[in-house]
Amino acid sequence: MEEPNIDSDKYSKELEVGVRVVQLACCLCQKVQKGSDQKGSSFGPNPDHVVSKDDDSPVTVADWSVQATISWILSETFGRENVSIVAEEDAQTLSDPNAATLLGSVVATVNETLSMAPRFGLKSPAAPLGDSEVLDAISRCNSTGGPVGRHWVLDPVDGTLGFVRGDQYAVALALIENGRVMVGVLGCPNYSSKKKLVNNSNVGKLSSDLWQEGCVMYTKKGSGQAWMQPLVHGDGILEWPNSASIIRVSSIDNPAMATFCEPVEKANSNHSYTAGLAYSVGLRKQPLRVYSMVKYAAIARGDAEIYMKFAKAGYKEKIWDHAAGVVIVEEAGGVVTDAGGRPLDFSRGVYLEGVDRGIVACSGVNLHEKIIGAVYASWDSSHL
Numbered sequence: 001m002e003e004p005n006i007d008s009d010k011y012s013k014e015l016e017v018g019v020r021v022v023q024l025a026c027c028l029c030q031k032v033q034k035g036s037d038q039k040g041s042s043f044g045p046n047p048d049h050v051v052s053k054d055d056d057s058p059v060t061v062a063d064w065s066v067q068a069t070i071s072w073i074l075s076e077t078f079g080r081e082n083v084s085i086v087a088e089e090d091a092q093t094l095s096d097p098n099a100a101t102l103l104g105s106v107v108a109t110v111n112e113t114l115s116m117a118p119r120f121g122l123k124s125p126a127a128p129l130g131d132s133e134v135l136d137a138i139s140r141c142n143s144t145g146g147p148v149g150r151h152w153v154l155d156p157v158d159g160t161l162g163f164v165r166g167d168q169y170a171v172a173l174a175l176i177e178n179g180r181v182m183v184g185v186l187g188c189p190n191y192s193s194k195k196k197l198v199n200n201s202n203v204g205k206l207s208s209d210l211w212q213e214g215c216v217m218y219t220k221k222g223s224g225q226a227w228m229q230p231l232v233h234g235d236g237i238l239e240w241p242n243s244a245s246i247i248r249v250s251s252i253d254n255p256a257m258a259t260f261c262e263p264v265e266k267a268n269s270n271h272s273y274t275a276g277l278a279y280s281v282g283l284r285k286q287p288l289r290v291y292s293m294v295k296y297a298a299i300a301r302g303d304a305e306i307y308m309k310f311a312k313a314g315y316k317e318k319i320w321d322h323a324a325g326v327v328i329v330e331e332a333g334g335v336v337t338d339a340g341g342r343p344l345d346f347s348r349g350v351y352l353e354g355v356d357r358g359i360v361a362c363s364g365v366n367l368h369e370k371i372i373g374a375v376y377a378s379w380d381s382s383h384l
């Protein structure tokens with residue numbers, strides 16, 4: 001595919017609005033998580049608000065509320081008729097008459113969040129949104145994307161398990177145009193903009209207590225740069241570009257010095273297969289197991305060098321779990337492909353079709369070539 005020629009102003013508004021609304025969404029998530037400290041607030045940590053989806057994965061008030069908030073802001077800013085959104089959640093559970101309490105919590109959370117929007121440089125509604133407007137904002141995100149036109153791609157809370165466990169999670173928003181990811185924004189509320197990742201004695205795990213400050217990373221395709229800004233906290237106001245700094249991948253290309261990240265859950269990636277690959281290419285450090293697209297954030301920012309995910313055969317990766325992270329890693333200087341070395345294809349709808357075995361993101365070509373080579377050398381003897 002030919003590289004698009006992007007003038008520097010193209011997508012600037014989309015990027016800025018994307019960052020502002022992800023900042024607002026991170027604020028929402030933190031308030032839901034800290035609900036018990038906010039007496040008299042509608043942001044509550046009610047355990048009933050973690051619901052199981054058909055595939056047994058969890059969904060919370062935060063997932064629906066972030067999706068409604070981002071959908072409403074994008075539609076208001078760019079015009080409803082111009083906005084197509086591919087997002088993870090649907091409004092079915094919430095529309096059930098038995099889910100009135102849950103819907104009430106989501107509507108209150110969305111309205112409380114939208115009332116803060118002006119501090120983030122965004123519009124708030126003239127009057128609080130009603131139930132049907134919130135449901136409508138959620139269900140409008142039912143686009144299936146594809147090779148033509150502009151589509152926003154949203155994972156309202158990526159790593160919902162990390163979110164409910166008080167660990168790492170991300171709000172991920174990307175803009176795809178004609179099948180290519182042109183803008184990526186990754187809000188990481190528990191990943192400090194200041195402190196570096198540390199690898200614990202056993203398996204590395206990011207402790208959320210250390211990373212309270214949070215950050216938002218973002219980029220435009222073709223800019224050759226990616227940025228990070230701290231999260232806006234308390235009653236803060238987002239003054240663009242909010243002390244943004246440029247981030248860059250690590251320069252380490254010696255496997256013995258490199259750190260690799262992978263999903264926390266064994267069900268999501270084959271830990272023993274990646275352990276074998278790691279050993280064969282000479283990685284010596286323990287894997288850093290991190291929930292969500294914060295793994296891509298860690299590569300983009302130089303806190304780790306390799307991210308590998310080998311899902312079970314037959315599992316199809318969704319575009320919202322990768323789009324924002326991939327473009328941020330690439331513009332920060334890294335390489336992301338499937339395990340056969342081919343680029344990920346965001347032009348085929350909701351799923352990343354044709355992924356060969358797994359996903360490999362690296363800080364540079366040397367490490368990437370080694371991992372891909374090791375996959376080819378080991379695949380036949382693996383038990384995926």
Ligand SMILES: Nc1ncnc2c1ncn2[C@@H]1O[C@H](COP(=O)(O)OS(=O)(=O)O)[C@@H](OP(=O)(O)O)[C@H]1O
Nearest residue numbers: 157158159160263264265267268290291292311315
């Ligand atoms: N069976 C299976 N195999 C592979 N991947 C799956 C599977 N089931 C779900 N998912 C998707 O993985 C998203 C979480 O991926 P992570 O890399 O963050 O995994 S982990 O939570 O650290 O284990 C997770 O995203 P969220 O639902 O946003 O949390 C899922 O979309």
Ligand SMILES: [Mg+2]
Nearest residue numbers: 155158159321
């Ligand atoms: Mg996800």
